[in-house]
Amino acid sequence: xxxxxxxxYLYKNxxxxxxxxxxxxxxxxxxxLANGQKILDAxxxxxxxxxxxxxxxxxxxxxSQLDQVEYCHxxxxxxxxxxxxxxxxxxxxGGKLSRACILGxxxxxxxxxxxxxxxxxxxxxQNTRRTKFISRKGSWHGxxxxxxxxxxxxxxKSRFDSIxxxxxxxxxxxxxxxxxxxxxxxxxxxxxLKEELDQEFQRLGPETVCAVFLEPMVGTALGCVTALPGYxxxxxxxxxxxxxxxxxxxxxxxxxxxGITHAWQEDGVAPDIELVGKGLAAxxxxxxxxxxxxxxxxxxxxxGGYFVHGQTYQSHPLxxxxxxxxxxxxxxxxxxxxxxKMGQYLGQQLKLHLGSHPYVGxxxxxxxxxxxxxxxxxxxKTPFAAELxxxxxxxxxxxxxxxxxxxxxxxxxxxxxxxxxxxxxxPYIVRKEDVDEIxxxxxxxxxxxxxxxxxxxx
Numbered sequence: 376x377x378x379x380x381x382x383x384y385l386y387k388n389x390x391x392x393x394x395x396x397x398x399x400x401x402x403x404x405x406x407x408l409a410n411g412q413k414i415l416d417a418x419x420x421x422x423x424x425x426x427x428x429x430x431x432x433x434x435x436x437x438x439s440q441l442d443q444v445e446y447c448h449x450x451x452x453x454x455x456x457x458x459x460x461x462x463x464x465x466x467x468x469g470g471k472l473s474r475a476c477i478l479g480x481x482x483x484x485x486x487x488x489x490x491x492x493x494x495x496x497x498x499x500x501q502n503t504r505r506t507k508f509i510s511r512k513g514s515w516h517g518x519x520x521x522x523x524x525x526x527x528x529x530x531x532k533s534r535f536d537s538i539x540x541x542x543x544x545x546x547x548x549x550x551x552x553x554x555x556x557x558x559x560x561x562x563x564x565x566x567x568l569k570e571e572l573d574q575e576f577q578r579l580g581p582e583t584v585c586a587v588f589l590e591p592m593v594g595t596a597l598g599c600v601t602a603l604p605g606y607x608x609x610x611x612x613x614x615x616x617x618x619x620x621x622x623x624x625x626x627x628x629x630x631x632x633x634g635i636t637h638a639w640q641e642d643g644v645a646p647d648i649e650l651v652g653k654g655l656a657a658x659x660x661x662x663x664x665x666x667x668x669x670x671x672x673x674x675x676x677x678x679g680g681y682f683v684h685g686q687t688y689q690s691h692p693l694x695x696x697x698x699x700x701x702x703x704x705x706x707x708x709x710x711x712x713x714x715x716k717m718g719q720y721l722g723q724q725l726k727l728h729l730g731s732h733p734y735v736g737x738x739x740x741x742x743x744x745x746x747x748x749x750x751x752x753x754x755x756k757t758p759f760a761a762e763l764x765x766x767x768x769x770x771x772x773x774x775x776x777x778x779x780x781x782x783x784x785x786x787x788x789x790x791x792x793x794x795x796x797x798x799x800x801x802p803y804i805v806r807k808e809d810v811d812e813i814x815x816x817x818x819x820x821x822x823x824x825x826x827x828x829x830x831x832x833x
Contacts, residue, residue: 482517498678634715634742660694
């Protein structure tokens, strides 16, 4: 007899792995698999599950919306949850941003922001030369072609270099662990980065730059790197000097993840355009949003009065209903405050249990958004050889029986290719005992993998 038919499902790996067990249910901070495992979801997926799994209130909100209307084309009809969500988002910025456009995914939001930024200038001058974007090294903005070009996550980007837009350049990120020079203080470092950005404007021609994109707290690519005091204002100053827009990508770090609703509020520096996503509906809907300030809005009003962008599932009623209920829960249960409090405790525990580990180079983060970076020699900041796949081994080991923890692995923080780190981003509902369990399972996983590595390299 011939072999059984291959499965139809394709995500990334074209080779079916029979050891992977599907999810059967999830509740709170745990995911249950068909093989009987109970996995502690220490990353909320990709920093998505802000309120935990299986919340009845959100399920009921989605069902209630299904009883009203499941879909209506955004170009024909407004829908109540989309308008309510937009009002909630604008209110959450304290009036710094004025309107919200509801979209379907983070990558879509980035693409829409690039289009909007260019249209803003094109409305004022149809012959505008502002067609270029400045982003940062070690950034991740999404997997569609424009977003991929804007980012700098080389493992996901380099294969497609030949088909990516070429109107994007990259300057250094504010990344003190890798970028701060010996004997250089924070103020001098921020001043150096500001000068580098200014010089990039000069190199490109200030009148050709449309916008600067950055993550106020970098997620996947660099691993929970927080902007140093004064850095966001320095970027704001350069953009204002040359008339360019400033766009903050908070798709991963926004909506409470860092212990404040919008990460930029920590520094009091607002963007012209902001992007939010993952924590917006906390996994109960596929949704993102683009927020704009009065400057951008007035630019559209003075032109054609119309944002030239539209997608079939934009402002989808079900996703919006889910997001509205999620945001009500976050506010009523004071989950952003808990995120900040438990985040401080998580950071303390990570440093207590892993700070002296011989292969831990750095532990960094804010709120419930932390990373542990590994080095073969922390004193010289020498990364492990890429072929050892340290972070991938850690993620895989964590999913094995007896470890039972979901970890988010990434690479390339050192130079785009080398370096290994893990992200820890649990739901905002965690308690001290949950944090203790996360750190315990994480430590057990790390110790196990490095015992294996020691045996390999003996």
